[in-house]
Amino acid sequence: MEHDQLSKEMKEGSIFKGFQEAPIHFFPTYKFDIGCDIYDTTSKQRTPSYTDRILFRNRQAGDIKVVKYTSCSSIKTSDHRPVIGVFQVKLRPGRDTIPLGAGLFDRGLYLEGIRRRISRELKMREAIKNQSSSAICTIS
Template sequence: MTDFLLPESIKYVQNIYVVGTQENAMNKKEWEIHIQEILGPTFVLFHSVTHGSLHLAVFIHRDLIWFCSVPEDDIISTRAVTMVKTKGAIAISLSFFGSSILFINCHLTSDQSRKKERILDYQKIISGLKLPRSSTSTSKDATANFDCVFWCGDLNFRIDRKKSAVEGKVTEITESSIPNYEDLTRGDQLTKTITEGKIFHGFQEGRINFRPTYKYDVNSDNYDTSVKSRIPAYTDRILFRSKKKNHISCLHYDSVMSVMMSDHKPVYGIYQMAVKPGRDFVMSAAGNFDRDVYLKANQRRALRLATSEVKNQKSSTICSIQ
């Protein structure tokens, strides 16, 4: 998880960390404590929301929580009748200084051939979200109510090519001295659907220059060897949109190959966002955060560091120089 939250390629910690997961079987409170433990005491869990196996958490540098509005959240289920809540979307909105921000985490319909259902899922989400609560907008797209929108999740769009062709291309690209995955993304369903204007209007995405993140054999870097033999694809994505041009820029976009607990490889993005001056009439969150998660995580962190220090002392030896 450290490779995912604090990758070595990034020199600085960020001001805000937003973590969205799908099919997360871990106890949600334990998951939040685990993230908090890794980020350390300079960050706090500002708000989180969960729906079945979907989870979304916003961690903010503790010096900046005084400049946030009271957070709001909403849940959209894209399956009409189901006991297992695995598909749908969850969202958190807030104002940071004077900029309104919406974070969305989703899990859309799976299967190679069900592209139309994924488009319908998207439409149901943008029309069903009721954020911000105070909005009087008549727009059928809730994302239009915000200055900045970040949308992540398992969008489940696939690559329309044969598996052997995709795997062969991946091998060819990874062995190249300058890897370039543009040939693969030409067959990407999501890219094509956006270009056709059917989905994610006005959204952008960082340049994909990493291997398809789906589907792997668990605890390996091998693509699916099961009977279903699924075609590798870029199912896991992060898209963003700002009302004003160039108010969001993607600085880094990558996947983490070292994470092997899932049949997906996690994707992360680093973004720079222009922030408008604060507004006095916005209801402040008054520095509120999840203190229980903060205390438990930092107690564990302190114990782990102390245990590690003791082990290092026991394993040290005296070196004599002649």
């Protein structure tokens, strides 16, 4: 871990200020040959690395306790191995004075928006279906 770029940058304070990571006690999670436990055998010969991480931030020391931080070596469907974090978190009740939205929900307005989106989508699909080749790309 002495050459780990993320750890170095975090210690210097240049990225993820205020975030922490639990100590890593597992093997690098990248780059594997898919379906097995062998690190990259392609011509690129990538160096095994810790590309999959869990960072966390708490307001007060002791609010988050790391229970488990490891990788899951049994899942081999990618060139990465998933990382698992289990945390014990101290929650404090929030304030109920914060409004949940900017105003009252207007169901009619919501339904009209859905109708317009569906109508626009159907027109686009019809236009594409009637076209033999495309010369114009429209993004809306």
